[in-house]
Amino acid sequence: MQTQLTTGRPTPPVPGGRRRDRGDHLTSRRETVRDRLTPLWLLSPAMIVIGTLTIVPVLLLVASSFTDYDQRSLFTGAFDLVGLRQYLEVFSDAEFWWATILTVAFTVAMVAATIIVGMAVAQLLTRCSRPVRHVVTVVLVLAWAMPNVASSVVWTWLFQPGYGVVNWLLEQLVVFGDTSYLDWRQSPVLAFLSVWLLVVWQAVPFVALTLYAAQTQIPAELLEAARLDGAGEWRMYRSIVLRILRPTLLLLVVLSTIWDFNVFNQIWLVTQGGPDGATTTLGVYTYRTAFVSFGIGKGAAISTVTTVLLLILTMIYVRRLVRSGEEL
Template identity: 60%
Template sequence: MSSPAATSVAAGEPVAAAETPRRPRKRRGPGAVTRPGLTPLLLLSPAGLVITALTIVPIGYLIYLSFTNAGQKMLFTGTYDIVGLRQYRDILHDREFWRSFVRTILFTAAMVAGSVVVGMGVAQLLGKIGTGFRYAVTVVLIFAWAMPNVASSMVWGWLFQPGYGVANWLLTQTHLFGDVTATNWANSPRLAYACIWMLIVWQAVPFIALTLNAAQTQVDPAYYEAARLDGASEWRVYWTITLHFLRPTLLLITILSVIWDFNVFNQIWLISNGGPNGATSTLGIYAYRNAFVSFHFGVGAAISVVTTLLLLVLTAFYIRSLIKAGEDL
């Protein structure tokens, strides 16, 4: 008995070539992982090049410079020697370094506490005033926050100048402290700290107030109505409900404020130059004086590296808080 293929050949019909079996295509489900390709890398490469050129390379050179004795000789001859960890050993045995470190910690704590407390008060005020006044205050806060800190520091210094400073004249008119028109705030450690503290708090309050006010508007008004129906006072409502919902935002703002205030330099340098007698010299001022006043670039680089390591610890807390806040959503 002949096969069908033989029958078709005998009949003169063309025989189709043997078809190779095809593998069925795998359908990608919604959770399938696909290769991203080179497109994301090409899109991110401009930002990556900028970050590398402006951040990674300078930090790498700073770390390298901290292991050298680069100083004024390098400016003229371009030569320096590798000294290893000697710069770090010298600054860790320097009393002025530890004094500057303690000043930085205490001053940062004072600035952060003042900024957060005043910012919370302004945020609460924004929720109590009318719409027109709220818009006006918001615009003023944005303008104050957008002003460059160098320009605002110079204007602030003029306000407290002896002889013609507006702040000294206003304080004299109150008759609370006598005649203070000739008072030089930069010549007194306490007055210099107070002047710098007020400046930094004034610059930090807009961001904190607007951020907290935005977070406060997301709280369901039903919580406030239920608390007031139960007879809770306004302070109790704020402490129990508002602060409870603002806790994640407050934590992130506090950590950010610590990082920013730890790095404060322009305001201190333009107001008091780290004086009088180094009384307002923080780690930033201490590093600047060593690097660009005494021309000990290696020492200044080592101080900057130590400061960066301290900030990395704070940044780790910040990132951990961001991740935790994202998980709580």
């Protein structure tokens, strides 16, 4: 440009300029491909682990559901392909449908109670003082971090007839009569209630702390402006807080549905599916079929159906989650 201004003549093209432009173009393409492949290389260890521990077992599970794999196959390795026979037996089994209905009812009851109680605890955490908040947070984390097996065993002690603390407390209330020798596992309603309380008690800390963390990110200016306009506490919570927390709530509903739908340890350790199948969910029914009756092929079919049901529910909730995020 400077040469053109001083001499008035255009600057001659640089020899090989077109070749250098092509080289720059190829270099940029290589950099683009490298930038696209770099995340895949970084994710490859995690993808290998997930594929080994999740995808491969699922494929083996689906393959086993088309066989007559049983106790004999465990020792001889011999089995036959039976096609859809296992699925036909599962769908024609009345116990399977009863377990499915019970699992859905169980999941709805546990998820609803967990979300409601978790929302209440999260709201209380925003109102209490800092020392009290720290103490409550530590207690919630300890309750959530306790292993399922240990908490289930302790839970059976609490509800044990004769020396259980819960029976003793109910007797002190002088409302339910003599409950010292009340056996919760012998009543369908009480067995369901004891497992429900255990699962909700373990799930509330995660929901409460997650909602509290999300609620602390709400701008204080919004609440202050609503308060100046004369809105009450309940109106602010319903119109502002819940609206902002909607994506978080939907995500928690998805996770709670998956976890509660697959609950097994607590039910098996507390009631073992009794009495008379009153707490026999799909998890307990699958375990009994595959590892008690050694109908491994049929158990694999039940697990496959359960996985498909969870995928459908998850897809529905994720779609709503995406829509709620777009609306916000």
